[in-house]
Amino acid sequence: MLTAVFKGHAQFVLFAVIISCIAGAVIFTATRRRNDRPLTWALWGACVTATIALTTWTTAPGDLSASCTVNRDILEPFRHTQGQLNFGMLVPFGLLGTLATRRPGLMVGLSFLFPAAIEATQALAPISRACDTSDLVANGLGALLGTAIGTVIARFRGGTPLARKATRRAFISAGAMACAIGVALYTVADLVIVDRTESNLAATAEQKSAIDARLEDAFGGAYRAQNYSVTSGENDAGTITAIFENGMAELSWPDRRDFTVSMPPADIEAGRAFAVPGAQLRPSDKKKALLIAETYARRFAPWGLKDSKVNISRVDEEEDLGWLVYWRRWDGKVLLPMRLDLRIDSAGRISDLIERNIADPIIPSVQVSKGEAWDVFEKRFSDEIDEDAERGEPILLAQYRDGRWHVDWLLSTRTSLYALEAAIDATDGSFNDPVQVPLRHSNDTNQYMEPVPTSR
Incomplete structure (x- = not known):
């Protein structure tokens, strides 16, 4: 499992092993003269340390927007591989903890407190890890299973339980920590309640073949998918996901219109992105970056090049993180659905790809002016728009909706609290796709920050 999850991160695996062994050795030394099970205590300590390292490990800094997903579907994690792995991960915690303390009651409490502390850390700390109650349920039940197994073994092996005084202190400390976790999550984190999270299903042979073909076309056979899944959505639509050695690809299904690929750029992990044949140079300026992208x-x-307009910009104006190059086609002032987006990393490799290879559709004429579209937008959002609201730049966009192509005015406004977005049909003036995104609050600047723009 370590090879699959941490491939390319051998330094982290080595670090986790070392600190777990150190923790075990320290605990063994501290307990060998005062306890008849020093090795069991040492193994439990090493297990706890390894679990903390595994669940807080990250390759990139996160932001301070704390949130946690509350999943009403309690049994969902057990229907998927990730949930089953989370279940098995804490079985040793419960087993070794029970054999060390000989206090099953204490371990029952810790079986949910320990995973809760992990999820709280993932929610509140800027470590780019996601807090999800599905993980809490899977981890907790795994720890309970380990506790049950440990209780049975302890009955046959005997041994002196942890002192009542120490047990009582542990219960008090655990209760205080549980209260602190609850208060922190309730007051700081945004709790997002869902009926269920994305449902990952096994891909069919047809779906595997479809995404394999797109991966072949995009990189000339350089990569082979090793793992497939399908995320189901509304109206039988979904996304096929394929994991390959260097990254991940996604293909919308069943329309097969949107294809995306992501690989670690050079600033995250050098040498993992795609080296373009015949373009072995570093994108030190806009001209060289464009040459790599065009090659x-x-x-x-x-x-993507035919009758298209190309745009290029830096990923970050201050850091050398590469370039974004993208091609678009227009019908007059209407942005057509075709898109080809590339990210060229600082080493001149393709780290991100977005394709929408769609023939130019026949679109209706524009009957609604920009001003009329804004009137519809502001009337619908009249309760949210305040006097400090700032309009975004409007876009005329061809979009497929309700079985046919439309031309929409894509409008957005930033208020003091929200980013508001909607599509106003440029033919009949109807209001579609309303989006209300709370702006993230920055403690450093005491200002509201822009959300990530919606991709269409």
């Missing part, structure tokens, strides 16, 4: 597009996606 890729001419060979692997020539459909």
Whole structure:
């Protein structure tokens, strides 16, 4: 499992092993003269340390927008591989803890307090880890299973239980910690309640073949998928996900319109992104970055260059993180659905790809002016828009909705609290796809920050 999850991160695996062994050795030394089970205590301490390392490990800094997903579907994690792994991960915690303390009651409490502390840390700390009650349920029940097994073994092996005084202190400390976790999550974190999270299903042979073909076309056979899954959505729509050695690909299903690929860029992990054949140079300026992108597009996606306008910008104006290059086609002032987006990392490799290879559709004429569209937008959002609201730049966009192509005015406004977005049909003026995104509050600047723009 370590090879699958932490491939390419051998230094972290080595670090986790070392600190777990150190923790075990320290505990063994501290308990060997005062306890008849020093080795069991040492193994439990090493297990706890390894679990903390595993669940707080990250490759990138996160932000301070604390949130936690509350899943009403309690049994969902047990229907998927990730949930089953989370269940098994804490079985040793419960087993070794029970054999060490000989206090099953204490371990029952810790079986949920320990996973709760982990999820709280993932929610509140800027470590780019997601807090989810599904993980809490899977971890907790796994620890309870370990506790049950440990209780049975302890009955046959005997041994002196942890002193009542120490047990009582542990219960008091655990109760105080549980209260602190609850207060912190309730007051600081945004609790997002869902009926269920994304449902990952096994991909069919047809779905595997479809995403394999797109991966072949995009990189000339450089990568082979090793794992497939399908995320189901509304109206039988979904997304096929394929994991390959260097990254991940996704294909919308069943329309097969949207294809995305993501690989670690050079600033995260050097040498993992795709090296474009015939373009072995570093993108030190806009001209060289465009040359790399065009070399890729001419060979692997020539459909994106025809009658298109190219745009290029830095990923970050202050850091050398590479370039974004993207092609778009227009029908007059209407942005057409075709898109080809590339991220060129600082080493000149393709780390991100977005494709929407769609023939230019026949679109209706524009009957609603920009001003009329804004009137519809502001009337619908009249309760949310305040005097400090700032309008975004409107876009005329061809979009597929209700079985046919429309032309929409894509409008957005930033208020003091929300980013508001909607599509106003440019033919009949109807209001569609309302989005209300709370702006993240920055403690450092005491200002509200822009959310990540919606991708269409």
